[in-house]
Amino acid sequence: MRNTFVRKMTELVRLDPGVMLLTGDLGFGTFEKFAAEFPENFINTGIAEQNMAGVAAGLALDGHRVFIYSIGNFPTLRCLEQWRNDICYHNLPVTVVVNGGGMAYGSLGMSHHATEVLSILRTLPGMQVMAPADPSELEKCFDFICRQSAPGYLRLCRGGEKILHAGLADFTDPVLVPLCMDEIADTAVIMCGEIASLFADIAAALQSRDIHADIYSSPFVKPLPDLTGVLSRKYKLCVTVEENSCIGGFGSGIAEYFSGLAVHPLLLRIALPDRYCQVAGKHEFLRDAAGLSAEKIVVKIVEKRMLL
């Protein structure tokens, strides 16, 4: 997704020479060409995220659309108050693009895992929070953000992500993107972020157990995607899957929405447990340890269906 992001930035700067890209001294091998071609539009602000976010606010106040780039929690939680007071309160068009969503930086350890950010940023008024599943969703999310004048968060994974969609339509509104549909589905699985790349394994495992499910990707965490389609299909069970804390994230957003309805499907939220990852390991290993492998996701769905 990172390469897609740089390509989108390059296209955007050619259209709008006022666009700025700031990095907190990260992105080796990624931004060199952009920086050489557009030196006026690129600043390496050093290892100082509070300043980077403040400078971004200042540039935006003076008329620029600004993107800031870093990894993990650094450009969000390290400088959360700059996001709250400087960028969001003033409703400035600053977007933070973060590599290493969830536990994508696996063995680097918990310091580099972005596992609570969806929850925390979602509480900031005016903030648009997005976790695209693949490069094609990223492209549409990027375009969506560029049509707004508001703060935004774009969560990437770690490069080399699978392409899940061909010919994706523009996101004119926050939408769910179908990944796998079943005409007699009684279960909806809504996956948020790159973890949606597991959808084919999940679909196959559910089919083998004779469970009929529609699987969607939701790149939008805030604003929430339009759920009228999901509700009209009268699923018995709605499952959310995200590589983010079980507290406050995408699934919580759906739960908040459902809590205002008289009738809604039973909800199963699958997310990271409320504890830190203390061990090293590859991304897949850590996902499995946290109960987020395709197999463990399916087991949770099967168990929940016993309540139906």
Add this chain to the structure above:
Amino acid sequence: MNDLHKKYIDSAALAVKIRTEILQMIHNAHGSHTGSALSAADILAVLYYSFLNYFPDNPDDDRRDRVIFSKGHGGAGLYAVLAAAGFFQEEELTAYCQNGSFLSGHVNSHQVPGVEFSTGSLGHGLPVAAGIAYSLKMRKNPARVIVIMGDGECDEGAVWEAALFAAAHHLDNLTVIIDRNRIQALGNTEDIMPLEPLAGKWQAFNWYTLQTDGHDHIRLLEALKENLPDKPKCIIADTVKGKGVSFMENQLLWHYRTPDGEQLFRALNELTEGGR
């Protein structure tokens, strides 16, 4: 020639007006931070009377100098000078801190003409100002960016992150004025987190650094007019917390206390006797 020149004989007279309004506003609102607002009154008076380019009839005019009032707790003084300069009616100051008013105790830019940016949490102003200054230079706009910062605020790490950035990018259109009143929330700055040598710190960060009496209007204006190409500028303005009211001067208590009716009467008397 701006509106202030028609209303006030000089910047000292404007400073008396700012202090009078600060005391009145904080008394009406049962507010706080009286001492912090009073210490910066001369800085604001010199800036708005003698130095800044601004356009009350068109507050967003691109030629305006940008003022970031980073010590947002002293905001009563900023509101007072903006009203005096004609950005909004002086009567509106009576709404300060009242229910539903946009004039909150810490500086709010929403719906308040002339306020560039909302502040209150310390250490936010300088990074934002550096971003604005960077952008103005990119756009070859000669407007200047002025940050008014507290000395206790220099405890914040973000201040020094931005100090590095501004020097690295040669932001000579950026000036920081430190209101060096030497008192922060729980006591003297030098007892809590010593800042000295403060000028030496800014010099070491490659800033053109000046130190002057923050209540001497002539010297303040001289310092504002001095520049060194390619360097951001820091003016350490030595001030007295609570300046202008004898029983508030250098008293930590007046970081918090609201003047009651009798204290307000005494304070206003002192100001008008001391003023012109």
